């Protein structure tokens with residue numbers, strides 16, 4: 001019996017681990033396009049970039065784990081085609097592989113900013129360990145860093161660059177940072193956090209071109225004509241799920257590889273998880289694709305059970321976290337675009353310690369704890385209750401004296 005996992009990121013590695021933990025004694029082949037063994041990406045924009053965590057800490061397993069667990073790791077190899085009828089995966093430069101079950105954990109890739117000068121040295125993305133290695137070299141000595149995109153990559157990189165002492169300008173086409181996910185009210189918390197540290201935001205503009213001389217970046221020209229001097233530009237304008245194999249194989253794709261709540265694709269022997277999977281979510285009641293660490297971790301483990309034919313409903317409440325300067329936060333839930341009608345704060349956002357809730361018709365759709373800890377179980381219970389149609393008492397929700405645990409009952 002051979003289970004093939006395409007994509008040796010966190011989701012793929014956790015699926016391999018989950019298979020062995022569940023007692024699977026057949027062959028596991030884990031195929032990765034990158035030359036690094038599986039690693040976690042969150043440290044790349046935080047501890048590793050800040051210089052506070054060693055590079056090695058990012059790896060999911062130590063190198064010996066793979067042979068010790070009889071996981072065949074093929075690195076630096078791209079799976080280039082998939083034939084579900086023949087149960088075969090084509091690998092660049094290798095013989096085709098015939099699988100019994102296949103897991104697609106191909107993750108996502110950065111959207112590219114295609115403007116003149118995009119190939120100048122100094123224009124950077126941040127997705128892979130080599131990307132991070134380059135920034136670890138470039139950012140600490142940089143005088144001026146321009147960040148394009150005020151999403152998660154942009155803000156975490158801005159925080160690291162400011163902490164290293166660079167002048168930082170963040171260019172965002174929208175009117176506030178993280179607005180698509182957090183809405184206007186909470187976006188202002190992040191704008192304030194960065195402004196208080198001296199970050200300069202330029203909203204409502206994009207990049208017209210990167211300029212430089214001798215092949216090196218010298219400035220970033222914005223769509224309004226402003227020219228910003230730059231030693232380094234970091235582009236974080238979102239990702240695209242790596243669905244190519246699924247598309248060529250004729251699997252259903254809908255903003256990612258479409259899977260049911262058991263992580264099964266439209267082919268009964270092929271599963272998908274992590275960033276690339278668009279899951280029919282039983283709690284949220286619609287198809288969603290979650291681009292965050294905990295979904296790769298838990299989705300990988302869940303996919304292992306799915307591959308083994310165990311009954312599975314992947315119903316984790318979407319969750320993510322960030323760390324920027326002295327702000328640490330966790331977020332749980334899901335708010336469709338324009339899908340909330342009020343934000344309730346428990347605690348004072350100005351004071352830096354609070355929980356924010358997004359509501360629709362009195363139902364909690366999502367909650368975010370900022371520098372307040374050990375409340376995730378209660379927040380997730382409120383989100384489950386909200387999506388089940390239960391409204392909450394808003395005055396009590398806003399009152400820090402009322403235990404959150406009392407509200408979800």
Ligand SMILES: Cc1cc2nc3c(=O)[nH]c(=O)nc-3n(C[C@H](O)[C@H](O)[C@H](O)COP(=O)(O)OP(=O)(O)OC[C@H]3O[C@@H](n4cnc5c(N)ncnc54)[C@H](O)[C@@H]3O)c2cc1C
Pocket residue numbers: 006007008009010011012031032033034040041042043044045077078079080105106107108109126127128153242245273274275276290291292293294296319320321322323
């Ligand atoms: C810098 C950075 C910081 C982050 N910080 C956080 C954070 O603080 N909190 C949080 O919740 N999330 C964070 N994330 C998001 C999180 O890292 C991702 O959600 C997670 O990496 C997804 O894991 P994955 O295994 O599904 O996909 P990926 O990590 O994208 O891994 C997929 C792997 O598959 C490989 N692959 C793709 N196609 C093929 C193919 N055809 N053949 C072979 N291999 C292939 C890719 O090369 C890649 O190595 C961060 C992301 C980045 C980039």
Ligand SMILES: NC(=O)c1ccc[n+]([C@@H]2O[C@H](COP(=O)([O-])OP(=O)(O)OC[C@H]3O[C@@H](n4cnc5c(N)ncnc54)[C@H](O)[C@@H]3O)[C@@H](O)[C@H]2O)c1
Pocket residue numbers: 045113148149150151152153154156171172173174177178179205206207235236237238239291292293320321322323
């Ligand atoms: N803490 C975390 O959870 C975390 C941290 C880092 C990265 N990530 C993940 O990594 C992936 C990439 O992150 P990201 O920040 O690139 O994506 P993102 O989707 O979070 O943010 C992209 C931002 O770029 C802006 N933008 C898009 N095109 C632009 C343009 N041409 N000019 C200026 N602004 C533009 C968007 O409006 C948006 O604000 C995402 O999946 C994200 O979830 C997560």
